Structure formats: structure tokens, C-alpha cells
Amino acid sequence: KIGDALQNLKTAKLFPDYRKHIPSIRNMEMDDDDVIICAFAKSGTHWLWEMASMLRSGKADYHGKEKTSAMFEFIPGEVLRVSPKPRIYNTHFAPQCLPKQAFDKKCKILFLQRNPKDVLVSLLPFLQGYNFIDSTIKWEEFISKYMELEVESSLLNWFYYTRQWYEFLKEGHDNIYCLSYEDMKDDPVTEISKLAKFLEVEANSDLVKDIAVKCSFQNMKQAASSKQETFAINNKELAKKITNFTYRKGEVGDWKNYFTVAVNEKFNARSITSDNDIVTIDLGGTPIQCL
Ligand code: A3P
Numbered sequence: 001k002i003g004d005a006l007q008n009l010k011t012a013k014l015f016p017d018y019r020k021h022i023p024s025i026r027n028m029e030m031d032d033d034d035v036i037i038c039a040f041a042k043s044g045t046h047w048l049w050e051m052a053s054m055l056r057s058g059k060a061d062y063h064g065k066e067k068t069s070a071m072f073e074f075i076p077g078e079v080l081r082v083s084p085k086p087r088i089y090n091t092h093f094a095p096q097c098l099p100k101q102a103f104d105k106k107c108k109i110l111f112l113q114r115n116p117k118d119v120l121v122s123l124l125p126f127l128q129g130y131n132f133i134d135s136t137i138k139w140e141e142f143i144s145k146y147m148e149l150e151v152e153s154s155l156l157n158w159f160y161y162t163r164q165w166y167e168f169l170k171e172g173h174d175n176i177y178c179l180s181y182e183d184m185k186d187d188p189v190t191e192i193s194k195l196a197k198f199l200e201v202e203a204n205s206d207l208v209k210d211i212a213v214k215c216s217f218q219n220m221k222q223a224a225s226s227k228q229e230t231f232a233i234n235n236k237e238l239a240k241k242i243t244n245f246t247y248r249k250g251e252v253g254d255w256k257n258y259f260t261v262a263v264n265e266k267f268n269a270r271s272i273t274s275d276n277d278i279v280t281i282d283l284g285g286t287p288i289q290c291l
Pocket of ligand 1: 039040041042043044045046047118121122123185215216217218220245246247248249250251254
């Protein structure tokens with residue numbers, strides 16, 4: 001009953017307190033130099049978090065342990081508000097749940113996207129790793145039900161999340177910078193330099209190169225496994241398990257090992273909208289139409 005399980009999973013189970021936090025996040029006070037990283041789960045949030053944190057601190061040292069305590073889903077606005085500066089928040093929230101002041105002030109928002117097919121391949125082990133869905137569920141069953149997912153959850157439903165964000169981006173917000181996982185993978189040095197420019201931080205070429213090396217998939221995985229840099233968790237077994245699905249493969253195009261031709265066609269064609277407004281995402285390959 002994976003379909004029911006997905007529909008019923010709702011976001012409450014993924015992030016138990018997140019609903020409780022939305023009002024305080026919406027109304028929290030922001031400073032001009034606050035940064036918010038926004039991405040659908042499994043789009044490379046940890047990766048961008050490290051890059052941005054290293055740029056902001058001017059040192060290629062890992063900041064992974066601080067990520068969870070800077071996440072809107074976990075921490076109320078009044079606590080985040082008094083956390084040490086410079087602040088980089090991160091969230092999987094839809095844009096309408098972000099702090100209102102983020103748009104009145106000069107806060108910088110990073111919107112990260114990844115090919116949704118790779119996102120979904122990455123999402124299944126994540127959901128199973130946290131026991132959100134049964135570990136016996138096979139990929140084929142998961143993807144076929146996922147494509148029918150209707151639940152209006154920005155934390156679970158990529159189609160819904162992307163739709164919300166694209167509507168929002170159409171309004172035109174000059175404090176939002178869009179990045180893609182694929183570009184970061186293709187040329188990390190260039191992407192880090194561009195990010196430094198948007199964040200208005202000084203970063204010479206040595207620092208940019210050091211950050212690119214420190215933020216390679218292998219190095220981040222190694223740091224997370226050996227020094228537990230990423231997870232502030234005392235339970236070693238659990239930390240190991242989480243590390244393994246948080247740093248699973250780190251590749252572009254792994255979806256080709258999972259999507260059959262039929263599933264791929266169905267995925268590309270998903271364009272069910274109430275107003276016939278089809279969002280097309282050009283990720284460099286076949287444009288993907290989605291809700
Ligand atoms: P895969 O499961 O495809 O390997 P998030 O941080 O948003 O949870 O995203 C996790 C995904 O980003 C995982 O994808 C993970 O391997 C990948 N990832 C994490 N760090 C990375 C890095 N330094 N370089 C490339 N991919 C990375």
C-alpha cells in the first residue's frame with residue numbers, strides 16, 4: 001500500500017514540529033546579511049550549505065554540524081533570530097512559508113534545483129532510511145505511485161514544491177539566486193566564484209579552489225563518516241546509516257539506471273494543472289514538464 005502510505009505520510013511525520021514553527025518563521029525578524037538556502041529535499045542542500053558557509057567564513061572548514069540547528073523546519077523563529085552571525089538558514093519550505101521580512105530586507109536567497117529524476121532516486125533511500133516508508137518497497141512501486149502523488153506537501157511532493165516556487169519566481173525577486181546541482185557538479189570552481197559574487201564576499205582563487213576540493217563528494221562523505229562533521233548525533237550506528245544515504249552516490253544522471261523508458265515518458269508528460277499552465281524545466285537534456 002505504498003500509494004496510501006505516501007498520501008498519508010504527510011509532512012507532519014517527516015518533520016514533526018514544522019507546522020508549529022511556520023508562524024514564528026513567517027514573522028521572524030531578518031537582517032540584511034541573512035542568507036536562506038531553499039531546495040527540495042535531496043537536491044544537494046548539504047553541499048550548497050558547505051559552500052556558502054565556507055565562503056561566508058572565509059575558510060574552507062566544514063560547518064555541517066550547524067546545519068540542522070539553522071533549519072526552519074526544526075527551530076522556531078525566535079531562537080533562530082538570536083543565533084550567531086553571519087546566519088545561513090536552510091529549508092525545504094515553499095516560498096509562502098518563508099519569513100516575510102526576507103523580501104523587505106536585502107536578505108539573499110539561494111534556490112537550488114536538481115534534475116527531479118535524480119532527486120527521486122535519492123529520495124527513496126532517504127525515506128526508507130528514516131523509516132518513513134517500508135524498507136521492502138521496491139523502486140518500481142515507489143516511482144509509479146510517486147508520479148500520482150497529489151498531496152500538497154512541499155516537503156514530500158517535488159511537483160507541488162516546484163510549482164509553488166516557479167509561480168513565486170515569476171513575480172521577479174532580485175534577491176533570489178538560482179543554482180543547479182548539475183552546474184555545481186560540472187564546474188564547482190566557477191559556481192563557487194559566482195556564488196561569492198552574489199553573496200558579496202571576498203574570495204580569492206585559492207579560497208575558491210580550496211572550497212571546491214573540500215566540498216567534493218568524496219571529501220564531504222569522508223568528513224561526515226570519519227569525523228561525524230555533518231551530524232550532531234551521538235549514536236554512531238545511526239550517524240553511519242544517515243551518512244550513507246545523505247552521501248549516497250553524488251552523481252548526475254543516476255536516474256538512467258532506474259527509470260524505464262515507460263516511466264521516463266510518463267514522468268516527462270506529467271503536466272496536470274488546473275489552469276493548463278505547464279511548467280517546463282530545462283535541465284540541459286529533454287525539457288521536463290511538470291505540475
Ligand atoms: P544521491 O542520493 O543522488 O547521491 P541533500 O543534501 O539535499 O539531502 O541531497 C543529498 C544528495 O546530494 C545525495 O544525492 C548526495 O549524495 C548528494 N551530495 C551530497 N554532497 C554532495 C557533494 N559534495 N557533491 C555532489 N553531490 C553531493
